[in-house]
Amino acid sequence: MTKPKVLISDKMDPNAARIFAERGCDVDVKPGMTKDELIACIGEYDGLAIRSATKVTADVLDAATKLKVVGRAGIGVDNVDIPHASSKGIVVMNTPFGNSITTAEHAIALIMALARQIPAADRRTQAGEWPKNDFMGVEVTGKTLGLIGAGNIGSIVASRALGLKMKVIAYDPFLTPERAVELGVEKVDLGALVERADFITLHTPLTDETRNILSRDRLEKCKKGVRIVNCARGGLVDEVALKDLLDSGHIAGAALDVFEVEPPAKDHPLFGTPNFICTPHLGASTTEAQVNVALQVAEQMADFLVNGGVTNALNMPSLSAEEAPKLKPYMALAEKLGSLVGQLAHGDLPKISIETEGAAAQLNQKPIVGAVLAGLMRRYSQSVNMVNAPFLARERGMEVREIRNEREGIYHTLVRVTVETSQGSRSVAGTLFSNGAPRLVEMFGISIEADLEGDMLYISNTDMPGFIGSVGAILGEANINIGTFHLGRREAGGEAILLLSVDSPVSADLIDKICKVRNVKRVQPLKF
Structure with missing residues (x-):
């Protein structure tokens, strides 16, 4: 019986290749290929394991005549044309839980950095100043955190925020009253959330429904002095409006780990804005998370190709190996x-x-x-x-x-x-x-x-x-x-x-x- 053949086209923990081999797959590791190089070779493979660099577009999928599964080591699958993959009969998987804790912890870190203005204070102190009187922070204890999205990552953020003695309110159409009680949060509509929250964090995928969910209109309705954190996906926040409202002082601070266009232009209007913090899409960037998602995607894909098990698929029902x-x-x-x-x-x-x-x-x-x-x-x-x-x-x-x-x-x-x-x-x-x-x-x-x-x-x-x-x-x-x-x-x-x-x-x-x-x-x- 011919072994399934898998291509790893992005940098990934080397243990992923080992798992594929141990579970009965032949595997090639070729990170950094151009699109044309990928199209030229993808017809040989039954599985494609990727991170965020490889773009699995319609023309790549059309060339993938043997491909049965695409596995994304991570949550976001913006780089995969899922409708076209579905039309070609190709399963698309991700690893929604492998970097959940890491991303949630990054959101909490940015909340604290905003509350105490840590990046600006660090820069000026290292520049030889002692600007003790220029930085007056706020406590998070007793403040209201508004979660937009209370799924896996949002629920972890809620748990950590409750540990910091914050009050947590959440907007999520799929959050049941029973689950809200279990999480210890108050379920509210989006209008109430933006009016009441002292801090807002976003934990939702980018879809037609969520694009610009924090639009200019909603940002203007936010409580004066709100601080906003986005470690989810670029495009959820109107970046131009965010700049204007930071300048006016209506929004006290904002921290973005993700941007609508990545990497953002060097002259992005938010760069240099007072009380603005940014990081280069580091939500999943911990040693533990990188290992976890690589191992998880290898296990899922090998299970599918060898045993027929389907886990964390985005375009077909899950089917465990059991x-x-x-x-x-x-x-x-x-x-x-x-x-x-x-x-x-x-x-x-x-x-x-x-x-x-x-x-x-x-x-x-x-x-x-x-x-x-x-x-x-x-x-x-x-x-x-x-x-x-x-x-x-x-x-x-x-x-x-x-x-x-x-x-x-x-x-x-x-x-x-x-x-x-x-x-x-x-x-x-x-x-x-x-x-x-x-x-x-x-x-x-x-x-x-x-x-x-x-x-x-x-x-x-x-x-x-x-x-x-x-x-x-x-x-x-x-x-x-x-x-x-x-x-x-x-x-x-x-x-x-x-x-x-x-x-x-x-x-x-x-x-x-x-x-x-x-x-x-x-x-x-x-x-x-």
Whole structure:
């Protein structure tokens, strides 16, 4: 079996390469490549491990014909075109927890530096002055800290700030009241936060919703004398407005570790502004954090490439290495059922329902849903997988519904896929046998047991004597060998279904010939 091949294209702790090798991957370490050099070689690799220097753009992804996963050692993935990666079926991972403590501690350090004006006092003292009377700081004890974003890093900042005896308020649309109580913070809306906070720290990704979340209007509404810290992403704060309000004295101080454009221009308007502190994107720059994120991304990527485990992916459901073996047969069943309805359905499919019963309902549903969509969406593209299938489904306006029934029915475990078509709802269902083998057990309301493998032929007809012999004779005359033969009918003399596995594909001419057999309604070749 060929080993997965991984490229590390940015400077990273050398132990990352060791982990890849120990876990069954071949690895090349080539930091500092130009974009053209990366494009020239990326087609050789199954995995790409990066930090912030490598830009994984659409043209890089288009050249990455074998690539299955991009792993970012760190939180921010601004340097990866995630929508394009998703459309290509490439998993994008990050390491959201490896540098959380480091970034949170940097935010706290900047809060203290602002409160006591430490950088300016240091510069003047080292220049030979003794400006003791020029620096009057403020205590943080008893002050109100406003968190914009109370996720992993924000919650650590809250914990440290509470230890400094600050009062903490937080704005985060995803923060539940129960979680706020657990963190010891007060949940508020953004308007209340800017009006009440003595210090504001930002801990949110840069999205269309968060860009300039501290706009000029919001900065002007801030409490006079507020101090602002941003160790998250550039672009969250209106830098021009921040300069103006620092000059006017409305904002008492600001500390930025990140800028909208990095590195910022040498003549950036904030440089030299009194009570302004900046650092060159050092939030994750500790020895411990650099080691942690490098090891974590190597472990995650190797786990995915070797075992199928998915951790901290930004464009597909997580699937632990422990879950993967248990879910693998269900995902195989789900993909076959999705493929079956996709090959048989006419026209667009505006709605799809994925229902699990019994043992299947006890499992992580997202991989099962992703597998159904991967099978289904192959009617549109053969390069579909679990990563880009949900993307393609959304692109086509498909409504996906998940239904979980923990009760057991006739079968110990069951997966049912129902699609809305121009002819109404069509449903197929399957189960797993005790050996883990997937088996179709129901099709369009008709009980029928069949393996879905290789080349097959679907025939719907009215149940009448002589039909089976006619079809068998036509295939025999064409030297097409029948592997398996599966029949089901709604009632005697009523609608019937025949599923045949055949040893070679059936030509269009032969299908036309079978269509002319008496009482045949439809003939459709299938491929699994």
